Amino acid sequence: MNYGQYLNLNSILNAQFPESEKKGLLAHDEMLFIITHQAYELWFKQILFELDSVVGIFQDPVLDDQKMGVAHSRLERVITIQRVLVHQIDIIETMTPMDFLEFRDLLIPASGFQSIQFKKIEIILGIKKKSRTPADQDFFRTRLQESERQTLEDLESRQSLLELLENWLERIPFLEFGEFDFWKAYQTAANKMFERDESIIRSNSDLSAEEIAFQVTALQNTRKQFQSLLNKSDANHFNQDPHFCMNQRAVLAALFIKLYRDQPILHLPYKLLTNLIEIDELWTTWRQRHAIMVQRMLGTRIGTGGSAGADYLKKTTEKNRVFSDLFHLSSYMIPRSELPELPESISRQLGFYFTPQN
Ligand code: HEM
Numbered sequence: 001m002n003y004g005q006y007l008n009l010n011s012i013l014n015a016q017f018p019e020s021e022k023k024g025l026l027a028h029d030e031m032l033f034i035i036t037h038q039a040y041e042l043w044f045k046q047i048l049f050e051l052d053s054v055v056g057i058f059q060d061p062v063l064d065d066q067k068m069g070v071a072h073s074r075l076e077r078v079i080t081i082q083r084v085l086v087h088q089i090d091i092i093e094t095m096t097p098m099d100f101l102e103f104r105d106l107l108i109p110a111s112g113f114q115s116i117q118f119k120k121i122e123i124i125l126g127i128k129k130k131s132r133t134p135a136d137q138d139f140f141r142t143r144l145q146e147s148e149r150q151t152l153e154d155l156e157s158r159q160s161l162l163e164l165l166e167n168w169l170e171r172i173p174f175l176e177f178g179e180f181d182f183w184k185a186y187q188t189a190a191n192k193m194f195e196r197d198e199s200i201i202r203s204n205s206d207l208s209a210e211e212i213a214f215q216v217t218a219l220q221n222t223r224k225q226f227q228s229l230l231n232k233s234d235a236n237h238f239n240q241d242p243h244f245c246m247n248q249r250a251v252l253a254a255l256f257i258k259l260y261r262d263q264p265i266l267h268l269p270y271k272l273l274t275n276l277i278e279i280d281e282l283w284t285t286w287r288q289r290h291a292i293m294v295q296r297m298l299g300t301r302i303g304t305g306g307s308a309g310a311d312y313l314k315k316t317t318e319k320n321r322v323f324s325d326l327f328h329l330s331s332y333m334i335p336r337s338e339l340p341e342l343p344e345s346i347s348r349q350l351g352f353y354f355t356p357q358n
Pocket residue numbers: 036037040041092100110111112113114115118136290293294297298302303304305306307308309310312313316317
């Protein structure tokens with residue numbers, strides 16, 4: 001075996017067939033357009049390979065530290081690839097709108113929207129058909145081949161990473177601590193913060209009476225949100241909060257992990273949550289950059305797939321977020337110095353002990 005055989009370069013390097021060349025006159029930039037998309041698809045393949053394995057790890061009813069460590073490194077790899085994917089947009093932007101127009105019409109009705117691997121990544125992470133924008137749902141129905149649609153629907157019927165995350169968080173035993181009512185202590189610390197914030201607003205001489213009333217109402221609303229999340233016996237109220245799609249138990253466990261990330265046992269779970277936040281952020285960053293690049297390339301023209309072009313992409317950027325619950329948790333933070341101190345018996349459970357105990 002030699003290098004080319006091992007990498008099957010014969011197939012890969014002979015897989016570029018510009019439509020313009022078939023029509024008799026090669027549009028120079030079409031080669032770049034094809035190769036850029038192919039490079040993306042190869043990286044999508046690697047991302048899917050990593051995500052599949054992470055889903056497998058999370059499906060295990062017992063997620064021990066070692067497996068969590070493996071999941072963390074694989075998600076780190078996904079993140080590193082995503083950074084490259086965002087930068088790859090720079091390469092396609094070396095093409096000018098006029099050079100794109102040389103071959104663009106030959107692509108109709110093909111469109112990036114039909115990237116099955118891209119859709120698979122969205123679905124494995126946790127996007128459901130019902131939560132897509134109406135146009136996205138419509139394209140899902142009309143622009144894919146029947147077998148592709150079926151594959152995606154089958155994938156959607158399996159548990160996504162978001163659902164597996166929710167199950168895992170729910171199982172984490174950080175909500176009850178025997179005698180110590182942590183959540184009550186947290187609410188007391190938060191109330192102190194709100195009272196301080198309110199007095200800062202009220203004593204701000206730069207604000208008019210209306211501005212003060214507006215800010216105090218906003219603060220009171222945040223305070224109510226705190227109460228609704230922290231009151232474990234009022235799940236109904238919590239369920240009406242549109243900011244969260246995970247259940248209250250899971251959200252509280254995630255909050256506890258974020259608050260006490262420095263406790264040794266919570267460090268790896270914290271890193272995993274941070275990985276998922278980063279994946280969501282980078283996927284959104286790619287969508288934003290792609291949408292702006294499309295605007296630069298097409299202005300207000302429609303896409304080759306028939307969507308509203310840049311406007312459609314802006315909407316999917318906003319709508320197709322997966323781990324927004326984890327972002328929203330930042331609304332429930334208090335200053336680190338005001339975190340309730342955990343009783344000795346609890347912090348012992350959260351630590352590793354390498355030195356003999358007296
Ligand atoms: C000149 C460069 C590009 C232009 C003008 C362009 C344009 C568009 C437009 C207008 C859409 C909306 C659907 C439609 O009406 O066709 C779209 C969707 C999409 N494009 Fe591109 N694109 C370009 C490059 C790329 C590249 C390099 C990729 C990498 C894989 C890509 C991946 C996608 C994906 C995945 C979607 C679906 C996004 C969604 O539904 O949220 N595009 N593109």
